[in-house]
Amino acid sequence: MQQAAKPKLWTKDFIIVSSVNFFITLIFYLLMVTIGVYAVEEYGATTSQAGLITGIFIIGSLIGRLLIGRFINAIGRKNTLLIGLVFFTLATLLYFVDFGVPFLLANRLIHGFTMGMAGTASGTIVAQIIPITRKAEGIGYFSMSATLATAIGPFIGLSLSQHTSFQVILIFCVALGIIGVLTALFIYVPKLEISTKTAEVKGFKLSSFIEPNAVPVAIITLLVAFCYSSVLSYINFYAIEIDLVSTASFFFLVYAVAVLVSRPFTGRLMDSKGANYIMYPTFIIFAGGMLLLSTATNSFTLLLSGILIGLGFGNMQSSTQAIAVKLTPPHRMGLATSTFFIALDAGLGFGPYLLGYIIPKTGYSTLYVILGITVLVTTVLYYFLHGKKEHAAMEELKKSKLA
Structure with missing residues (x-):
């Protein structure tokens, strides 16, 4: 009887949002370990430029998280997630366009912004749908999706870079992004009632x-x-x-x-x-x-x-x-x-x-x-x-x- 009364953690929505978080983090680490070498070999970037191209993504992510945290309730949590995922995938597609190092830097900044947007939305949604009495346990499991991506992403990225072209890596990332968008469509996020006092x-x-x-x-x-x-x-x-x-x-x-x-x-x-x-x-x-x-x-x-x-x-x-x-x-x-x-x-x-x-x-x-x-x-x-x-x-x- 006690087990039956325990709030359910592994719901459809919890699995979906954890999967989406895994996909976007995997793409992040796949590109993190390969984009610098690609910039040097294909764009003739200097070592310092390659470092900036790699790191500017995190600056974009910080800006995205800082801004979207304020507006997420106005936009809607699911809407924020979907918008972030769509533009995250579109930014991945833009790596195929070659307009030089400045464009690559701008796209990395935008790509980071969209990840900050989608990542904040997924973290907020999961915090909302996890039962209160299992909050730490649920967030622990949710965080494991990023942990898995942290280990798998660099391994896949470095392995693919040794045996194939960067374009193939990009195609793989775009496919993951599309899967993430399609998966997120099926998530249900309960409406959050906000009174005028707590607005x-x-x-x-x-x-x-x-x-x-x-x-x-x-x-x-x-x-x-x-x-x-x-x-x-x-x-x-x-x-x-x-x-x-x-x-x-x-x-x-x-x-x-x-x-x-x-x-x-x-x-x-x-x-x-x-x-x-x-x-x-x-x-x-x-x-x-x-x-x-x-x-x-x-x-x-x-x-x-x-x-x-x-x-x-x-x-x-x-x-x-x-x-x-x-x-x-x-x-x-x-x-x-x-x-x-x-x-x-x-x-x-x-x-x-x-x-x-x-x-x-x-x-x-x-x-x-x-x-x-x-x-x-x-x-x-x-x-x-x-x-x-x-x-x-x-x-x-x-x-x-x-x-």
């Missing part, structure tokens, strides 16, 4: 673009994403330095497996025990993974660090998103979702650029030590920004159950 404030106030309740946890997300960006961007360079290039190709695979295996349990624990029950251990595990990475001298150590970083940062990512959504009224979930992803994208996007100035002075090994310590220090910041409040809320909940 979004008009004007160009900061609260019209950023959800204040989500800012504290967004700061934590920004810092840990900044630390993780060093792994995402420089693990191959580090692997060359320590002569473990062949092993490094499996790093993100074990990372993804660690996330996939652990998230179902961490999501349920967070719903039943509270965020602190997950967040404090993940800080320690993530920091341990970074410190272990700094000492890697063999394949076992390198892959073990990947597992620890997956258990740490991988679960921290979904947990902070769940916190942001739980702290926010339903009519501002779009802003909360965009606030979270702005922080995540900013950390992952600008981290490699800033760390690029530090690496020549520290080297990779020392950098990972510094960032591991940074993660531990962020634990203290988390306590003051959210952990303390979370503990008080859970104590009140225990007292109310005992009363």
